[in-house]
Amino acid sequence: xxxxxxxxxxxxxxxxxxxxxxxxxxxxxxxxxxxxxxxxxxxxxxxxxxxxxxxxxxxxxxxxxxxxxxxxxxxxxxxxxxxxxxxxxxxxxxxxxxxxxxxxxxxxxxxxxxxxxxxxxxxxxxxxxxxxxxxxxxxxxxxxxxxxxxxxxxxxxxxxxxxxxxxxxxxxxxxxxxxxxxxxxxxxxxxxxxxxxxxxxxxxxxxxxxxxxxxxxxxxxxxxxxxxxxxxxxxxxxxxxxxxxxxxxxxxxxxxxxxxxxxxxxxxxxxxxxxxxxxxxxxxxxxxxxxxxxxxxxxxxxxxxxxxxxxxxxxxxxxxxxxxxxxxxxxxxxxxxxxxxxxxxxxxxxxxxxxxxxxxxxxxxxxxxxxxxxxxxxxxxxxxxxxxxxxxxxxxxxxxxxxxxxxxxxxxxxxxxxxxxxxxxxxxxxxxxxxxxxxxxxxxxxxxxxxxxxxxxxxxxxxxxxxxx
Numbered sequence: 001x002x003x004x005x006x007x008x009x010x011x012x013x014x015x016x017x018x019x020x021x022x023x024x025x026x027x028x029x030x031x032x033x034x035x036x037x038x039x040x041x042x043x044x045x046x047x048x049x050x051x052x053x054x055x056x057x058x059x060x061x062x063x064x065x066x067x068x069x070x071x072x073x074x075x076x077x078x079x080x081x082x083x084x085x086x087x088x089x090x091x092x093x094x095x096x097x098x099x100x101x102x103x104x105x106x107x108x109x110x111x112x113x114x115x116x117x118x119x120x121x122x123x124x125x126x127x128x129x130x131x132x133x134x135x136x137x138x139x140x141x142x143x144x145x146x147x148x149x150x151x152x153x154x155x156x157x158x159x160x161x162x163x164x165x166x167x168x169x170x171x172x173x174x175x176x177x178x179x180x181x182x183x184x185x186x187x188x189x190x191x192x193x194x195x196x197x198x199x200x201x202x203x204x205x206x207x208x209x210x211x212x213x214x215x216x217x218x219x220x221x222x223x224x225x226x227x228x229x230x231x232x233x234x235x236x237x238x239x240x241x242x243x244x245x246x247x248x249x250x251x252x253x254x255x256x257x258x259x260x261x262x263x264x265x266x267x268x269x270x271x272x273x274x275x276x277x278x279x280x281x282x283x284x285x286x287x288x289x290x291x292x293x294x295x296x297x298x299x300x301x302x303x304x305x306x307x308x309x310x311x312x313x314x315x316x317x318x319x320x321x322x323x324x325x326x327x328x329x330x331x332x333x334x335x336x337x338x339x340x341x342x343x344x345x346x347x348x349x350x351x352x353x354x355x356x357x358x359x360x361x362x363x364x365x366x367x368x369x370x371x372x373x374x375x376x377x378x379x380x381x382x383x384x385x386x387x388x389x390x391x392x393x394x395x396x397x398x399x400x401x402x403x404x405x406x407x408x409x410x411x412x413x414x415x416x417x418x419x420x421x422x423x424x425x426x427x428x429x430x431x432x433x434x435x436x437x438x439x440x441x442x443x444x445x446x447x448x449x450x451x452x453x454x455x456x457x458x459x460x461x462x463x464x465x466x467x468x469x
Contacts, residue, residue: 006126017126022091024111024126024133030104034095037369041105042092044372050154051109052083054146054229055137057251062139065241072117072136079116088112096369101362102147109146110137140240140248142232144270144360149252149260151368152224155279156258158375159221165382166214166286172390173207176200184459185310185400186407193409196462199310199395206293213286220282223275227252227260234359235267273353273361276371280349283374287339290382294332294339297389301329310400314392331389338381345370404462411437413456413465418447 005016008025015025023031041047056077063073082088091112094104110133115125117137123130131137138146181200188194229252230245232238237245245262253260263269303309319328348370352363404410408427415423426440441447448456455461 026107056080061248075117177204228269231266235270
């Protein structure tokens with residue numbers, strides 16, 4: 001870090017800025033004022049990239065409309081291209097959670113872009129008379145339209161990565177479904193024996209439910225394509241040139257290959273955060289499903305001697321500092337914990353979205369933090385679940401089969417032919433005496449022949465029963 005400084009000033013006074021910093025005085029104030037999470041926006045690369053795209057689209061529109069000198073606009077565009085390419089992320093130092101509805105973050109982008117543009121034009125950092133963060137980079141803009149537009153673009157980009165992680169996990173479940181399609185096991189309801197199924201059917205169900213989540217995310221993501229770029233402070237387009245909102249939105253769509261549309265009511269669009277509530281709700285829904293799946297996996301692998309022990313999870317680490325040889329299901333456990341975090345952050349989004357007043361919701365920074373945290377951490381958890389757990393699961397085939405054949409739940413398949421009452425009596429007798437169903441039904445009561453028993457209790461009929469009168 002530089003040990004020399006330059007002096008920058010705003011209407012509140014002067015600040016020392018490290019010579020090698022591309023941010024300026026207003027960013028420095030934000031950095032000084034908000035020590036909240038300790039997590040700067042640089043940790044979310046899609047957010048920095050999104051600001052690059054938005055500021056580039058704005059500069060292109062302002063250049064075309066004659067609002068900014070072409071040489072200055074092109075220097076700004078070149079600086080934005082560097083952000084889009086992933087450069088200068090370390091210069092984005094403002095905390096995610098901040099007062100001012102994101103003004104510090106917007107000015108962080110404006111100042112970095114201005115100083116990069118200044119150097120490209122042969123000037124020194126801070127010589128804002130040539131390229132000014134407010135008058136040039138932020139021309140026709142406000143935090144209140146730029147910040148949510150960049151946020152929505154960043155969410156779209158981030159969600160694409162998350163959805164791909166979910167699709168890969170779904171594929172892993174389907175692959176295990178095929179591998180385990182001939183493994184007989186007991187289905188359970190209320191944690192009690194129910195009726196037989198295949199282990200493959202169970203894994204296939206998990207894959208199917210994750211596919212539904214990808215579809216729901218894709219649906220809600222469409223709401224993020226409506227933006228208020230160019231509506232400036234409250235949605236009235238104050239300081240924006242005529243035609244700027246439409247042109248800037250057009251350029252942003254072309255640059256990102258995302259079809260953005262201007263809100264039909266820009267005053268409403270500037271204060272509305274409903275799309276974030278919808279997205280957060282879907283993220284919560286996915287988390288609840290993953291929690292259920294991981295709980296199932298932990299149950300099915302429980303034991304190994306005194307639990308279900310139908311499947312084996314990859315052994316990732318010793319599980320106890322006191323019990324030798326113990327191995328815990330650490331990957332499903334960490335996915336559970338990540339799910340709980342996302343569920344809790346959904347409440348944060350809900351409260352923040354309800355806390356806006358009049359023409360602006362100033363709580364958007366905490367919504368930003370909550371949604372980025374939810375998506376990024378859950379994507380990491382989903383990838384870990386696939387790589388470190390699901391792909392390495394094996395089945396205890398004989399043990400699972402023995403559990404089925406020793407269960408009283410399989411008498412359910414005899415109900416259509418023997419009737420509920422008689423089946424209940426047989427099950428009760430077996431429970432009280434310890435006899436097997438086979439002994440009571442075939443040998444003692446001779447209610448069916450051995451051949452018929454073998455047909456009814458074949459693997460194919462147990463997992464896909466034929467109806468019998």
